[in-house]
Structure formats: C-alpha cells, structure tokens
Amino acid sequence: MKVATHIVFGECCLFAASAVFDFHYEIPSVLAAAVCSVLPDADYPKSWLGHQLGSVSEDLYGAFGHRSFLHSLLALVLVTAALGSLLWWITGQPATMIAVGVGYGSHLFADMMTLGGVQLFWPSRLIAVFPGRDEYRVVSGGNSERVFVAVALIFALLFYPVSRVGFDGLIYRMGGSDQLYGEVTRVTDGDTIEVETQGRTTPVRLIGVDTPETVAPDQPIGCFGPQASDYTKQVLYERQINEEGEVVREGRLVRLEIPRIGDSEDAYGRTLAYVYIDANDDGSYERLFNEDLIELGLARTTTFAHTYRREFERAREEAEERGAGLWSACPEVDTP
Missing domain, CATH: 2.40.50.90 (OB fold (Dihydrolipoamide Acetyltransferase, E2P))
Incomplete structure (x- = not known):
C-alpha cells in the first residue's frame, strides 16, 4: 500500500483507540503514529521509505525479505518497547508509547487485508490474512486501495472529535x-x-x-x-x-x-x-x-x-x- 494510505489508516486507528480506551494525546503522539505507520516498509527497497533508507533497506530485504520480520508481532513489541519508551521519556507523555504501537500495528493490520498478507508470527513462515473472499481484498495501487483510504479518512474524521472529548463527553454534549x-x-x-x-x-x-x-x-x-x-x-x-x-x-x-x-x-x-x-x-x-x-x-x-x-x-x-x-x-x- 502507498504511504498516504498507511498514514491515514494509522491516524484513524490512533483516534479510535483514544476514543475506546480513554487516553488523550497531543501532537507528538499524532506524529509518532504517522511515522510508525510506515516503518514496517523499511524492508522493501521499492517503497517510499525504502528509497529514503537506500542500502539499509536493501540489507533488510536481503536478510529477512518483505513482510516478514518487520511485519511481525515480535517487531511490533520490540519497536513499541524501544522507540515508544524513548519517546515517552523525551516527551513525558505516555500516549506517545501507545501511538507507536498503534501506528506500527495499523500497518500490519492493513497489510493483512491484502492478498499477500504478512508473516505475523515470524520466524514462522505462516502467512496471516483476514478471512474473506479474494476479490474483496485490497490491491495496492488499485481502486480497492483508493476506496480503503477514503473509508479510513472518513472514519478518522469521525473518530477525531470523539477522541478529543471521549464518548461520555460526546453524549453529554448531545444531551x-x-x-x-x-x-x-x-x-x-x-x-x-x-x-x-x-x-x-x-x-x-x-x-x-x-x-x-x-x-x-x-x-x-x-x-x-x-x-x-x-x-x-x-x-x-x-x-x-x-x-x-x-x-x-x-x-x-x-x-x-x-x-x-x-x-x-x-x-x-x-x-x-x-x-x-x-x-x-x-x-x-x-x-x-x-x-x-x-x-x-x-x-x-x-x-x-x-x-x-x-x-x-x-x-x-x-x-x-x-x-x-x-x-x-x-x-x-x-x-x-
């Protein structure tokens, strides 16, 4: 999927998580979710991030291949613990650590909607995809991806105000x-x-x-x-x-x-x-x-x-x- 797709979906997941699990966030968390939503593609030299990383991306691809280690639950835990803890320490905001996990996890979630899936349980080679008919899966660069990002954007816009005031605040305002x-x-x-x-x-x-x-x-x-x-x-x-x-x-x-x-x-x-x-x-x-x-x-x-x-x-x-x-x-x- 394209960078914009992952960023929009990552922010959608952050807003939804904040609304559901009742934590609030500031700009550092929004930025952390956006950055981490594209991090797993560091192992793909043809991606936007891969182009920025150059030889580093090629080395990662040579060592693990695409959608393997960096698209696994293990990587999600390691990145959240390491990068999330660092951002929490720098900003003093625990929400930044949550944003790292949500942003990174949103990328895995999105890629599981494609035909290729991900090696979620790496080092096992088992491919994880969401159940469903293949014709309804997201195809990178196709119309299905455009529909996916449009739906994600709509949900992001809906969840944003709820994430700022909470479900209880929204209900009180409606009353x-x-x-x-x-x-x-x-x-x-x-x-x-x-x-x-x-x-x-x-x-x-x-x-x-x-x-x-x-x-x-x-x-x-x-x-x-x-x-x-x-x-x-x-x-x-x-x-x-x-x-x-x-x-x-x-x-x-x-x-x-x-x-x-x-x-x-x-x-x-x-x-x-x-x-x-x-x-x-x-x-x-x-x-x-x-x-x-x-x-x-x-x-x-x-x-x-x-x-x-x-x-x-x-x-x-x-x-x-x-x-x-x-x-x-x-x-x-x-x-x-």
Whole structure:
C-alpha cells in the first residue's frame, strides 16, 4: 500500500483507540503514529521509505525479505518497547508509547487485508490474512486501495472529535444543558458557591473539580485549601465600593451551565454546574471558571464522567507538570 494510505489508516486507528480506551494525546503522539505507520516498509527497497533508507533497506530485504520480520508481532513489541519508551521519556507523555504501537500495528493490520498478507508470527513462515473472499481484498495501487483510504479518512474524521472529548463527553454534549444567569452571593470554599438566580439562592457545586477542604466539619483544612478558597472569593465574590463608600457590587454575575444528562444535584442538594464568567466585560460569559481552578493548580479533577472530563484531565496534567499550586506546595498529593 502507498504511504498516504498507511498514514491515514494509522491516524484513524490512533483516534479510535483514544476514543475506546480513554487516553488523550497531543501532537507528538499524532506524529509518532504517522511515522510508525510506515516503518514496517523499511524492508522493501521499492517503497517510499525504502528509497529514503537506500542500502539499509536493501540489507533488510536481503536478510529477512518483505513482510516478514518487520511485519511481525515480535517487531511490533520490540519497536513499541524501544522507540515508544524513548519517546515517552523525551516527551513525558505516555500516549506517545501507545501511538507507536498503534501506528506500527495499523500497518500490519492493513497489510493483512491484502492478498499477500504478512508473516505475523515470524520466524514462522505462516502467512496471516483476514478471512474473506479474494476479490474483496485490497490491491495496492488499485481502486480497492483508493476506496480503503477514503473509508479510513472518513472514519478518522469521525473518530477525531470523539477522541478529543471521549464518548461520555460526546453524549453529554448531545444531551445539551440548561443555562441560568445569576449573582454569586456567597463562597463556601474553592469549589462550592451560592448563586441568586430567578429570585432564590441556590447552592452550587462546581462540576469536575475538587479543591482541598476548608469547611468540612470532620476533616482538617487541606493543603492549599485556603488559597483555593481565597481565589474563588477574589474572582467570584469581590466586594466593590465606590468613592462615596457605597457597596456597588458584592457578588459577580455568572452563567451556570447545568447538563441535562445525569444528576443535577449532588448528595447534599447542591446544584451541579459549570460556572462561566465574563472575563472581558463584553457580555460573552465564555471563560470556564472550573477549568481556571485546575490550570492554576488550585484543584484536582474528579473521576466521574462529565462533559469536559478529558479537557480537565489535560489541564490537570499540564498543571502538575508545571508544578502549579498544590502540585508543588503539597508534599503528598494524590493523583487521580
């Protein structure tokens, strides 16, 4: 098969694997999957990669032949362990190791759809192909390959958004949410506030974040809890007084986004919501305060499914890598 076919199929497999097995990836993983999706053709001098490698490819072909050792499960394991571990160490992202295995494995998977198959269990000479009628197999350079890459591209485009938000995030987005505007009347702690909306005061628990405790009666004050609580008060409940000494505003106006799927309240009767603030004073209310707490290292993430779980996990990992907030200040922090 052509280089483009393997790259497209490799990315399709990466997006699908991320969606199904719930891991997130960044650009290094996308590049790793693309590169590794063509690596097995290093043993074929007539391939694009073979032309780039020159005599190295000819030596590999002379030693093993085409679609033998480099197209085997043994090679898949060795390359994933060696190259994947190296990329993980360089980037600090475990997803790069997964991407190496997925990209390399996608090439073997694709070649098993052809008539030639691969020596998947090398050094055994047994040829592995997917069962099916020969007339439906992919022929390199033919119309069947063009159909194959078109289908792979379609699935890649479908799986990409799911891989970024997860199946749970997609379901929550499809379910929609209710939106309410109100004024913050009290900050209980870093992740719990009270909002006056539609003429009544509603206790609100921020979805997806968990700041260290400061007010729980049976628990000590958590490390970095006061800082998290102070930040929430500063942003959401900062009293403003004019030159005459009059209180102009006590609580900030916020937009609550309450998912229609799942529980709307927690066990304590608090409304579960995302809290958006108007950061630019332009009436947009597009800044998600829940995520701010994570990015600043003021909160851990929760493990239950919700709309922005994957986005919050990415923000948490980045904050942990930077040593932001509690990730450097607290000696013992449990990683979710």
